[in-house]
Amino acid sequence: MLESKNCDQVTLAGRDGALTEVEDLLRRQRLVTVTGPGGVGKSALAGALARRPGLGPDAVVARTDLAPLLDPGLVPHWLARAFGMDGPAGKPQLAALAEALGDTPALLVVDTCEYLAERCTEVLTALVDACPRLHVLATSRTPLRTPGLYPLPPVPLDVAAGLFTEYARQLDAEEAAPDAVRRICALLDGLPLAVRIAAGQLAHRSAADVLAGLTRAEAALDLPATAPGLPGLPARQRSLRDSLGWSLRLCTAEERLLWARLSVFPGSFELAQVLEICGDELLPPGPLVAAFTGLAWQSLIEPQPDEEEGTAFRMPRATRAYGRQRLSLSGEERELVNRFLVWTLRAS
Amino acid sequence: MPKLPPAGRISTVPAAPTSGNSVRLIRGTFPLAVVAVCALLGRSLHLPQLFLPLMPAVAALPAMGRSGGRDVLGAGAAALGGVALLGWGARPVNVVAALAGVLTVTALIRAAARRSRRQESKLARLGRLAQVTQAAVLPRPPESVGGVRLDARYLAATPGATVGGDICGAERTPFGVRLLIGDVSGKGLDVVGTAAETLHIWRELAHHESSLAGIALRMDTAVTRIHHHDGFVTALLINVYDDGRVELLSCGHPPPLLVRGGRASWLAGLDATAPLGLMRMVQDRCPTAVVRPAPDDWLLLCTDGVAECRNGAGEFYPLAERLTAFCGHEPTVVLDALEVDLDRYRDGGSRDDAMMLLIRPPSRQHSS
Numbered sequence: 195m196l197e198s199k200n201c202d203q204v205t206l207a208g209r210d211g212a213l214t215e216v217e218d219l220l221r222r223q224r225l226v227t228v229t230g231p232g233g234v235g236k237s238a239l240a241g242a243l244a245r246r247p248g249l250g251p252d253a254v255v256a257r258t259d260l261a262p263l264l265d266p267g268l269v270p271h272w273l274a275r276a277f278g279m280d281g282p283a284g285k286p287q288l289a290a291l292a293e294a295l296g297d298t299p300a301l302l303v304v305d306t307c308e309y310l311a312e313r314c315t316e317v318l319t320a321l322v323d324a325c326p327r328l329h330v331l332a333t334s335r336t337p338l339r340t341p342g343l344y345p346l347p348p349v350p351l352d353v354a355a356g357l358f359t360e361y362a363r364q365l366d367a368e369e370a371a372p373d374a375v376r377r378i379c380a381l382l383d384g385l386p387l388a389v390r391i392a393a394g395q396l397a398h399r400s401a402a403d404v405l406a407g408l409t410r411a412e413a414a415l416d417l418p419a420t421a422p423g424l425p426g427l428p429a430r431q432r433s434l435r436d437s438l439g440w441s442l443r444l445c446t447a448e449e450r451l452l453w454a455r456l457s458v459f460p461g462s463f464e465l466a467q468v469l470e471i472c473g474d475e476l477l478p479p480g481p482l483v484a485a486f487t488g489l490a491w492q493s494l495i496e497p498q499p500d501e502e503e504g505t506a507f508r509m510p511r512a513t514r515a516y517g518r519q520r521l522s523l524s525g526e527e528r529e530l531v532n533r534f535l536v537w538t539l540r541a542s
Numbered sequence: 543m544p545k546l547p548p549a550g551r552i553s554t555v556p557a558a559p560t561s562g563n564s565v566r567l568i569r570g571t572f573p574l575a576v577v578a579v580c581a582l583l584g585r586s587l588h589l590p591q592l593f594l595p596l597m598p599a600v601a602a603l604p605a606m607g608r609s610g611g612r613d614v615l616g617a618g619a620a621a622l623g624g625v626a627l628l629g630w631g632a633r634p635v636n637v638v639a640a641l642a643g644v645l646t647v648t649a650l651i652r653a654a655a656r657r658s659r660r661q662e663s664k665l666a667r668l669g670r671l672a673q674v675t676q677a678a679v680l681p682r683p684p685e686s687v688g689g690v691r692l693d694a695r696y697l698a699a700t701p702g703a704t705v706g707g708d709i710c711g712a713e714r715t716p717f718g719v720r721l722l723i724g725d726v727s728g729k730g731l732d733v734v735g736t737a738a739e740t741l742h743i744w745r746e747l748a749h750h751e752s753s754l755a756g757i758a759l760r761m762d763t764a765v766t767r768i769h770h771h772d773g774f775v776t777a778l779l780i781n782v783y784d785d786g787r788v789e790l791l792s793c794g795h796p797p798p799l800l801v802r803g804g805r806a807s808w809l810a811g812l813d814a815t816a817p818l819g820l821m822r823m824v825q826d827r828c829p830t831a832v833v834r835p836a837p838d839d840w841l842l843l844c845t846d847g848v849a850e851c852r853n854g855a856g857e858f859y860p861l862a863e864r865l866t867a868f869c870g871h872e873p874t875v876v877l878d879a880l881e882v883d884l885d886r887y888r889d890g891g892s893r894d895d896a897m898m899l900l901i902r903p904p905s906r907q908h909s910s
Contacts, residue, residue, distance in 0.1 A: 271759045274763065275763060280760050286750050287756060
């Protein structure tokens with residue numbers, strides 16, 4: 195992927211703290227997973243760490259993206275290909291790679307582990323155990339079950355606004371009013387990919403038009419992320435819909451159903467309300483709680499920061515819009531809206 | 543080393559033609575006959591001094607052919623006899639000169655014959671060595687591996703060689719019977735080293751890698767390492783499972799021909815990936831296909847030297863057609879016929895290493 199230094203500085207705006215923290219964590223744990231929702235900037239962060247001489251100037255650095263890989267059996271092979279070394283042919287790939295690496299100081303960056311999370315956990319743990327000077331930085335929408343976890347949050351509003359302005363400048367678009375920019379970024383929940391997608395619209399629309407368009411959240415889903423002048427993105431991040439569709443493929447049937455049903459909540463919600471409104475014979479309490487935890491695990495719903503005790507959750511706008519479209523396609527929309535209204539009337 | 547079946551064209555190093563007894567007799571008595579004629583003419587014409595100087599030439603006669611030590615000594619003895627017969631009553635100085643000439647020539651010819659014999663036996667030894675080495679470097683597969691019956695033919699680009707850039711292998715592994723046919727880019731003897739190393743790596747991997755894709759990816763890394771120039775290897779990787787399924791992965795290699803009911807056709811539906819050494823260009827994509835052959839089906843694997851063989855006019859060899867024409871015989875007969883036909887067809891066209899491997903999967907009475 196083409197990534198100029200300048201663009202790197204842009205996408206990493208507001209990430210200095212995260213960079214240092216992940217680097218420290220990596221020194222202590224040797225196997226760290228950066229997690230967070232799609233488009234939050236996990237890969238950009240990992241890429242920046244790969245370019246820092248944090249582990250010593252002579253460390254071998256290898257990077258691979260597992261997104262196209264379907265066969266869990268080939269995870270060790272992709273890691274070996276990233277290093278460009280194979281090890282003895284008379285051994286299975288994982289053992290051969292461990293032998294080839296030995297105690298060479300090395301940093302391995304593995305992007306998009308979410309699809310093969312279990313196998314990645316297994317392989318990466320084994321590799322780190324076998325190679326005493328190997329450090330592994332993985333990125334995944336669902337956390338790997340390893341000790342080193344770093345959840346990466348969206349960027350603060352002012353950083354998002356800075357990002358938006360910088361992208362706009364790269365596209366030579368006319369300068370947008372700071373107030374409009376802040377409102378756009380607020381609607382996008384500070385998700386760097388979404389900010390970038392919205393800024394890409396400035397190539398042929400004014401900021402006011404972009405803002406008007408974004409107030410209908412589902413309109414934001416299909417905006418193309420590939421504006422001329424901005425560097426390329428992988429296929430799963432060409433639009434917010436692609437990014438969310440990628441997440442959807444990771445969900446269980448119950449999680450998908452709950453994702454769609456949760457979209458009836460316009461704001462924050464608590465588990466008790468969710469049980470009442472979204473629960474029925476298709477989604478009994480046990481599976482519902484499991485699905486709720488699963489969605490939180492995959493960063494598709496997030497704890498509401500300003501509520502006390504952290505019991506309230508919310509769904510980012512684009513995620514909700516995507517769920518709402520799926521709810522309407524499933525034919526359940528009217529029923530769920532009714533349940534929500536009944537509950538609201540009773541509660542008031 | 544497993545016993546190797548006679549490969550199609552293990553040409554032997556040209557051995558000394560074994561001369562028959564009659565030839566040997568004629569060769570042995572020829573100097574004697576010449577001496578007799580000379581002595582008769584010299585005496586009857588009363589001109590012995592005219593024929594006396596010819597005697598060293600008689601001693602040199604064995605140099606004209608391939609002669610053993612006994613022939614040389616025989617010719618020398620005949621020449622000495624001639625000197626004795628013709629020298630009777632001649633001037634002593636002439637006799638002594640002829641005598642010295644005969645002895646010198648005999649000694650020289652004998653030394654030369656010895657040396658040439660030593661060289662011949664050395665050449666024969668080297669020939670045998672080359673044959674054994676070639677078979678060890680790129681061995682032909684055995685006749686049967688894990689119930690899969692195999693017949694191989696190799697037409698090397700280099701005259702007299704039995705190795706080149708084409709490789710094939712068959713191994714019984716914990717994952718089923720694994721087969722390989724491959725073609726190293728480049729021609730003839732220049733790529734034998736790479737070919738041997740590629741085959742060796744495949745053989746190791748075949749026993750330890752659970753998937754064909756795994757083998758292909760690791761071979762790709764290895765080929766990138768061992769190919770010192772921008773080379774690559776096309777290969778067809780095959781796994782014959784115990785339940786009769788045949789899985790194939792083509793790395794830029796011609797597909798196999800399926801022979802069914804007396805008709806041969808190229809196996810369809812095989813999606814090839816890039817050749818080994820170039821797989822990065824297709825993001826390591828390794829699509830495999832699975833077929834389930836009927837009990838009497840054959841699969842013919844071949845390399846570019848067969849699949850893309852052209853005649854002098856630049857036309858491709860119609861392999862499927864020709865194979866269909868030869869069907870109905872034993873595999874060995876079919877391959878022999880195909881080999882002769884192909885050799886005749888490409889005469890005048892460009893020559894490349896060419897390999898054919900005929901596979902007969904185990905016929906199962908109780909297929910699931």
